[in-house]
Amino acid sequence: MAAPRPALTRSELAGALHAQAARYWDKHPFHVRLHAGGCGPGEIRSWVANRWYYQRHLSQKNAAIIAACPHPEIRLRWLDRIAFQDDGGLADWLALGDAVGLSEEEILDERHVLRGTRFAVDAYVAFCRTRPWLEGAAAALTELFSPRHMADRVQAWRAHYDWIKPDGMAYFDNRIPVVRSDSSFTLDIVLTYARTREEQEASVAALAYKCDVLNAILDAVDYSGGLPS
Template identity: 70%
Template sequence: MEQPLTPAEFTAALRGLRHRYWDRHPFHVRVHAGEASPEDIRRWVANRWYYQRCLAQKNAAIIANCPDPEIRRRWLERISFHDGHSGGEGGLGDWLALGAAVGLDETELLDERHVLRGTRFAVDGYLTFCRTRPWWESAAAALTELFSPEHMSDRIHAWREHYDWIKPDGMAYFEKRIPQVREDASYTLGLVVRHCVTREQQETAIAALAFKCDVLGAMLDAIDYAGQR
């Protein structure tokens, strides 16, 4: 049996998946270069809504599978962040505001008429993964948050520079999420490193993060392809 990676080696292996994150997808590259149409932006926002809507369920699944009350209490904050404490609040409320800022009626997001088959398949697969795998494996999959703050900062800059038709109040989700995700990423990384102590667990965690990168990439594949038909 192979020896476990040291904490430093394990951390480096997780961070080493940075190249698989979706910021390097051709769709995002075009968006950040100012080459996206309003239809491209709206299609991304409408499809990403489906992902956003499932995040609280994903986090609830991780809690349901975790036997440690301290971890459950800490992870519960993620559900509150996305769902808010009442309707129209939290990340979901901010995403509806983003939809309005790019010209999407709230009804269009809520009834999911624009959600592509590829997006639905990828997100449903991720949710099933988190419901059926050990909690620490699902937590490792969530470590795409290691890579997202810089990407969200770049998105805000690119959208303000290239897409002045997007109403400024639509940026609220990203502005609130950046500091929160940095804190979450640090906590989750420490959690995964502490609990994945065997080589098998470590390799499973690395594979889980790779899987999550593929989920995000598959969403963009569908969104990108739909714009080329």
């Protein structure tokens, strides 16, 4: 019988997780075009409407992680994510919709949500419900890469899309400092509780999977060509 492979050190595992930045959706052609000022109003509205479907499922996937997590101190801290989203985050996203010219009704009834977005987001929630809690936590580590990307988005939108109402940026302005704190906490969880090589590799794979989920959403939005302007 072959000897079990040695576990990675904390620094090696951290490096493997950070390396998944190469798969993050900031490199997707749609986001590259969006940040360069190359998207029309219909494309931006489609992105906002489809991202709503992701936003409104975040509390459900976070609740699934908490339900499976055996550590009370982690459950208590993870609850902050649900509180952020349900006590302001979703309202801020609706304000973003208004800022780009979407009515609250058309966001809430999800008439613009594409099937590719539904498949990707529903699969992500199912992943967090059925996989070990640590893999669900590791999948959330896209937050390692998101603060800079969100800051770049706000700057790009203000520079290139002056038709978007400024108060629509509240979600990003509020989320950036929170996600910086969350990412440090989540990274420490994974580095601490992924003790075997198998757990470590599953955690890296979970983060890679989450990057694929985000890119699948953009594939759908990009292929659709956006909403009528």
